[in-house]
Amino acid sequence: MAADPIQQFALKKIFTIGHIGGQEIAFTNSSAYMFLSVAVISLLMLGTGRQLIPGRMQSVAELSYEFVASTIRSTAGSEGMKFFPLVFSLFMFICISNVIGVIPYTFTVSSHLIVTFGLAVLVFLIVVFYGFYKNGLKFFKLFVPSGVPLYILPLVVVVEVISFFLKPVSHSVRLFANMLAGHIALKVFASFVGMLGAIGFIGWVGAVLPLGLTVALTALELLVAFLQAYVFTILTCIYLNDAIHPGH
Amino acid sequence: MATTAQTAADGGQKAPFPPFQTETYASQLVSLLIAFVALYLIVSRIALPRVGKTIDDRQAAIEGDLAAAQKLKDESDNALKAYESELAAARSRAQAIGAETREKLNAASEAERKALEDKLSVKLAEAEKTIASTRETAMSNVHGIAAEAATAIVQRLTGVVPDGKAVSSAVDASLKG
Numbered sequence A: 001m002a003a004d005p006i007q008q009f010a011l012k013k014i015f016t017i018g019h020i021g022g023q024e025i026a027f028t029n030s031s032a033y034m035f036l037s038v039a040v041i042s043l044l045m046l047g048t049g050r051q052l053i054p055g056r057m058q059s060v061a062e063l064s065y066e067f068v069a070s071t072i073r074s075t076a077g078s079e080g081m082k083f084f085p086l087v088f089s090l091f092m093f094i095c096i097s098n099v100i101g102v103i104p105y106t107f108t109v110s111s112h113l114i115v116t117f118g119l120a121v122l123v124f125l126i127v128v129f130y131g132f133y134k135n136g137l138k139f140f141k142l143f144v145p146s147g148v149p150l151y152i153l154p155l156v157v158v159v160e161v162i163s164f165f166l167k168p169v170s171h172s173v174r175l176f177a178n179m180l181a182g183h184i185a186l187k188v189f190a191s192f193v194g195m196l197g198a199i200g201f202i203g204w205v206g207a208v209l210p211l212g213l214t215v216a217l218t219a220l221e222l223l224v225a226f227l228q229a230y231v232f233t234i235l236t237c238i239y240l241n242d243a244i245h246p247g248h
Numbered sequence B: 001m002a003t004t005a006q007t008a009a010d011g012g013q014k015a016p017f018p019p020f021q022t023e024t025y026a027s028q029l030v031s032l033l034i035a036f037v038a039l040y041l042i043v044s045r046i047a048l049p050r051v052g053k054t055i056d057d058r059q060a061a062i063e064g065d066l067a068a069a070q071k072l073k074d075e076s077d078n079a080l081k082a083y084e085s086e087l088a089a090a091r092s093r094a095q096a097i098g099a100e101t102r103e104k105l106n107a108a109s110e111a112e113r114k115a116l117e118d119k120l121s122v123k124l125a126e127a128e129k130t131i132a133s134t135r136e137t138a139m140s141n142v143h144g145i146a147a148e149a150a151t152a153i154v155q156r157l158t159g160v161v162p163d164g165k166a167v168s169s170a171v172d173a174s175l176k177g
Helices: A029-046 A056-076 A078-102 A113-143 A150-197 A201-244 B022-158 B164-176
Strands: A013-020 A023-028
Touching: A013 A029, A013 B022, A023 A029, A023 B022, A029 A056, A029 A078, A029 B022, A056 A078, A056 A201, A056 B022, A078 A113, A078 A150, A078 A201, A078 B022, A113 A150, A113 A201, A113 B022, A150 A201, B022 B164
Parallel strands: none
Antiparallel strands: A013 A023
């Protein structure tokens, strides 16, 4: 095991798919974990029976369905259910790939900024296009909060526009930074165990503390894995709500 | 230019920070696009309708069962109500029959009693009449006997046979006396 805590994020090429404009498109370990996540989600949602009285895995599938559905309804209203497949895909993709990433020796897809940024930009583009498609020019009301005195309105509009365009950045960096930092912390504490253990008997005793911390951090990471997926989902719902009902 | 540096750290070189290696971005975005579109299609076309239908079916089954249970409960409530009202009706009918029978019997016994009393009073009157006539006869007999006795006594005492008329009036006076 390398002690470098950054190494776990390295992309390893498995084979080359092709070239786009001179840029090599490779199938990497990240790609493999993306498809693994898709496979796990498909297995969970499709392979778990349709009994009247659900079994455990069927319950998990139905719970995730109802969890996402109620999240959308409570933040974007029943009109937001149009985006249910999208929001469900986002939530499950992030949640499952994060949870897979907690398993030692695996790769965490969302620890790469480009992946989370890709998802955030997808949400952003859908918000912009759906917002103009549904509301036309009224969508600009999003930048003009009602009940603001006229003399500070220009300033508020500028702030609103900037914050609107920064949304995909904060949306993606939040998930990326959480996953990255968590995995680095985990790796740092875990490497302490190895380093102390190499010293000898006293090192073994000293290694107990970082080992316990690693266990505790793993539990915390499991929580963060779910929580960040949920945060990403709920922010998606809030942005979609902006597109459905612009004007604060 | 085909970039071959997909891997971050081979060898002990100071590796660049993998998430900021821009030459990997295109590969990751392509993979993400394929994976996410596949996931979206699976989820929107197959998984969500299936799970949603299962949940709806269950909801419908639960609601149907509850409605059936409610219907059965209503039926049993109605049956109980019908039973109770029938019981009450039967009880009042029984009471009416009892009262009627009692009245009838009372009336019959009253009539019988009256007839008996009438008969008895007729007999009583007859008996009283007989007693009165017997008594009168007895009283007239007493008069004769008393007169004879008085005549005999006077004859014995005085040796003279008294006048019948005088004796009779004397007896009358003493009987009245």
